[in-house]
Amino acid sequence: MAVEPLSQKEIEDRLAELPGWSLSEGRLTRSFRLGSHFAATAMVVHIAQVQEELNHHSDLTLGYNTVSVSVHTHSAGGAVTEKDVELARRVQELAPGHRAS
Numbered sequence: 001m002a003v004e005p006l007s008q009k010e011i012e013d014r015l016a017e018l019p020g021w022s023l024s025e026g027r028l029t030r031s032f033r034l035g036s037h038f039a040a041t042a043m044v045v046h047i048a049q050v051q052e053e054l055n056h057h058s059d060l061t062l063g064y065n066t067v068s069v070s071v072h073t074h075s076a077g078g079a080v081t082e083k084d085v086e087l088a089r090r091v092q093e094l095a096p097g098h099r100a101s
């Protein structure tokens with residue numbers, strides 16, 4: 001997959017299809033609230049599995065009952081690329097199964 005930096009417009013277009021996600025400090029970012037600490041931890045493990053599959057990794061922050069995802073592409077000098085968008089889409093897909101909001 002291309003690791004060309006996306007333009008601001010391209011990022012905005014993709015964010016329009018990623019509810020709850022935003023561009024923060026140059027990274028695609030979203031926080032989720034879960035029903036318990038264990039539910040949040042389980043979601044972190046699931047995201048880690050997807051990240052290994054994609055070989056693309058975010059910074060994950062586990063709180064009491066929250067999971068925060070923040071991602072950009074290191075090999076593109078920290079720019080946002082399609083790889084980041086793909087990971088965000090996959091996280092969006094798995095979130096409902098964890099009853100994440």
Ligand SMILES: C[C@H](O)[C@H](O)[C@H]1CNC2=NC(N)=NC(=O)C2=N1
Binds near residue numbers: 056058073074075076
């Ligand atoms: C060697 C390994 O394939 C690379 O370091 C991968 C791993 N995960 C990655 N994750 C992110 N976010 N950006 C990268 O450039 C990246 N590169």
